[in-house]
Amino acid sequence: MEAPAPWQLRGRAFVAALSLPASLRHQQGGAARALGEPVRGPALVMLVDYQRSEVGPYQELLFMPGPFRFPDGRTRWSIGRIYVSSQESADNGNRNWGLDKRVAGFDWRRRGRRERVAVHYQDREIAALTLDRLGPALPFPGALLPADWRTLGQIRDGRRFLYTPSVRGRLGLARLREARGDGEHFPRLQAGRSRGAVHMPDFVMHFPVARTDPLASA
Template sequence: MVSMSLDSVSLSQRGERGVDGQREDLVQPSPWTLKVDEAFIIPISGERADLQHVAKHLPTKEDKRDFMSTGLGSVMIIRYADSPVGPYDEILFIPGAFVSPAKAPYNIWSDRRIPRIFVSTEESLRNGRRNWGIRKELADFQFEYSKTESRSVRVKIHRRYGGECLLDASFSRTWRFLPLITCGVPDFLMPPIVERAIDEEGTPVAPEKWFRVFLQTCGMGGIARVDRIHESPGEHFPDLRKLGIREGTRCLAAGGTMVFKKPQICARL
């Protein structure tokens, strides 16, 4: 892989992504409204995670410097039934709170970052990088729904180019779903995502600037469970077990509408 500088991180370039990278005219500016068919949101805590393993998945010097080793984070697996670039699947890792380049005070309600994220389409990858600075890479997703238990699903995720397993895990859902709305929720309860601005090739935009984006969701959510972790190697995506996630861990299953707003531009304080 040819190195693209983002403080020591390498992001794939179009020429490395085969037929995906040859696509043209994929620009879809923010804001985006997305329909979430299904999502599993597994909460994690910096205090309970293996911090040496977490550090391995903080790819930039700025990530390592700013991570506070505390605050609520998550692993999310999301199936988007519709978006401005069509349906796609996604897995992402938010380790917890980061010292914010956008605002103070610096505490557990500080901003969040997404140091690891994989999506299933080139359109999502390029626009995610360009629109919000989100460092997306490509993966292939398989959702295997149980023929005998309608509430169970096994999710297999592998890197698109390389084929390495990112995660193979089974989940089960309850039938009890309640409204899930974050519209109007204050910052300290729903911290924004703040990422350094990059272009679609992953190159930092000069002069340095940061994108700060707020998310809104509206839908239904219920309790789910991690039934089994079949494989979670931890090489290209964190090992769930080293994040404190075990078989039997409770999580949130959700669906509905998500809005990625147009980002605010801010400079480091």
């Protein structure tokens, strides 16, 4: 099943910022080698339950080691590790945006305001998170944020992919109770410290066509 960009997605999500050792973010973060080490800043973990997309519902866990200095001199965030529960999402995400999506199993459980998720890849648990939703969620017009803040970049197969998603929905505070990774397929989150988390109980996201060019001309 081919599903070219753009995509219009709807779902709910958690986003957590963590302080992690620079060496861990570089060695376990999964970003393209051509980007080198991430510059100073937090790492981000996102857990998403997409209820609607061009390839149907699926779940996703991703890790961004931090901002990177791209070959053109601009600083951008880049997704290093990303796992999804759907083969169609993996195939099309990799093709459309230069990602390295891999298919994994998700055990996602909700009880009251607490949610626990364990992710399994190649018959082993590679990550587990426990988060609490706190307080009310208020309208969040994310599409009004400057495009430079929302632009992500990937480098894959000698090409640079740049894309600028937009999102709108509701945003509330959350607490990251527990986070761990196996250190091989997902970073050792337990080596870090939470710097805050938010949840979006209902959002709509637009993922546009990526701008691509050969890395040599970046």
